[in-house]
Amino acid sequence: MSDTISTNQPVDKTTNGSPKPTSPNSDLKFDFASFWEYSAAPESSDFVEIDPKYNHFINGEFVAPVKGRYMKSINPATEKVLCEFAEGTSEDVDSAVKAARKAYDKTWPKLSGKERGKYIFRIARMIQERAREFAITESMDGGKPIRESRDVDVPLAAAYFFYYAGWADKLEYAFPGRKPKSLGVCGQIIPWNFPLLMLAWKIAPALATGNTVVLKPAESTPITALKFAEICKDSGLPEGVVNIVTGAGQTGSEIVNHPDVNKIAFTGSTKVGKIIQKTLAGTDKKFTLELGGKGPNIVFEDAPLDQAVEGIINAIFFNQGHVCCAGSRLLVQEGVADTLIQKLKDRMETLIVGDPLDKNTDIGAINSKAQFERIQQYLEIGLNEGAEMYQSSCNVPENGYFCKPTIFTNVSQSNRIVQEEIFGPVLTIQTFRTPAEAIEKANNTPYGLASGIWTDKGSKIFKTGQSIRSGVMWSNTYNKFDPTSPFGGYNESGMGREGGLHGLYPYVKF
């Protein structure tokens, strides 16, 4: 925590409207901590084997990097090194692309759809079989709470493989009257917020449609992708169909620039997305970009407020706020703002921040030191912009990168903390008076990935939904995912859709 930031500011009752002077108990507080504390309930990680050193997975084999350079993966909750992994250079990327090309020319698209589906189903089942190991690894490598990796990341990753396995032999029905053909070699670059899940979003549709893959996981979270490589090997997947090259931005750039890659799928920051788009301009490579967001979560005064509070918590504190579709801007109708904010603050007091492997942890560690520092910077920016910060009074561990759940009130649309993606457990709260004002504020950022709307009135959901430019709109819920549902963004949030039938399009030509 930076010295300049007070971590437990008193609740200012005069904020966001008038206090209730007639109330006899305007200082009534709920005490969520002093009695009956939950004992530690850590998930045992004893049986999870993480190798001290990982190599690239190319052509069905783990191979050392040509230049022999390795990077380190850190557990953000302990700041200890978990393992070393290969740093991919142009030579490594080239041999991965060659392997993928060979597999594309010789085997994979030549198999029948049913046969390809068989492998993908097998991969899905093997992820389920190793679910616990994957969940624990994901939490150790990325800092996310085990509750989420166990209940969301890993089961959903398996679900995406199951779903696209089903499409493999039904492609002719997916595009009636047209004959879909595969593209070739797909270069895929995934982020660190949902390492295994993003891998599934990328690899499953690519394989189902008959493409081969060179995938690069993020440099702070490579381990589950390398464990996935073990699954590819064990499942008997033909060699070269899936290749995994590890490394940082430079390695990703080698993949994007490789002349023999037919398609790029990227999930990550808008900044890198723009660079990729510039690089690809004038080439015939297809691409999909899934980039940043600054999701508006709109609460109308007729909303079920207690459930809306839960939705707000889910929207911004899920995965420490490292979610591109996070509901990071709360827009609340003025009449219920005071009540809602007080409920939200009370609810924040019950969030447990700490050891990602503890089953009771709600908010784990910030993924990396760099991201931690970035969030701290934004907290200072917010304070300097005159916003009022409130953080829950929880304790955070001494070691590791932890950030208390934070909300900013008294912010305006022009503030940087409202306009820019923070990618952390930081929520800005604005009020609005009319639906038109809510829509205007919701749309007034360069992004357009996801949004939420809370009201008891069905027609209002549809009317508002039609006017909000975002790829996803959740009503009376937030951050729900399903393999059958397409996902993607408007404007600077990207282009192309992943998931569902729509997620097949970027991997086929006609």
Next chain:
Amino acid sequence: MSIAEIPDFKQTIPIDKIGVEERVSRLNKRSIKKESKLQALKLALSMIDHTTLEGKDSEGKVIQLCSKARTPYAPMPHLPHVAAVCVYPNMVATAKKALKGTNVKVASVATAFPSGMAQLHIKLDDTRFAVDQGADEIDMVISRGEFLKGNYSFIFDEIAAVKEACGSAHLKVILETGELETLENVRKASDIAMYAGADFIKTSTGKISPAATQPVTLVMLEAIRDFYIETGTMVGMKPAGGIRKAKEALQYLVLVKETLGAAWLTPEWFRFGASSLTNDLLMQIVKQETGVYQSIDYFSND
């Protein structure tokens, strides 16, 4: 409280059932282990309203019940006694006598329990009789038919009248949520009961299925929280019926802890209306303390 501060009960507070169920399921994921588990098991034991409400109840049965309430498990005399026994009005005197010299309270159902289908003066007589017999707490039922007709002032006035008849006895208002059906109704009935003077709100009679459920309990706890913020008055909560296992009891305690906080985690403000729960709690406590499960035959069925 002035009339002006009483909300308009014709207005409905929207509640999203799916959201409530999701919240409950997330709270159920809390992992209660080791010391926190033992502490919670003992706490739950101390919160039980040990209940017998059957047509075949006799003095003998009630005396046995009281004996169990006082000393739930003789081999472990350090265990807390339960909070209260809950009986029909004509058994109150027997229970009172059997519990003399202990802190176990006697609760009596009243007001034409369980249906509430009687005239007000009969309900009030029923209440006064139970109080005269020595009941410390009165568990009344609301008139669900009138509630579903939208006759909210009837419900309010009835509760207020029974509260007056209770005198110094605590009033628990049974909403019979299984007959109210929607969570919005549960919330509304909770608000009416609290504004009319309830000391406790209680889910069910135990005679209707579904009885207590966690989503219903969560909605009632949230109503208590909002009432507390609005008025500064604490109201207690009693889920009753259908809670048989220690594990469920711990899940209920998590609901209380994370909705209302530590102040409500005492028998003064939270009760379980149950009968078979007592033995499951005892079995789990013995398991925690000795490391081995005992046969159910080691625990008396009272």
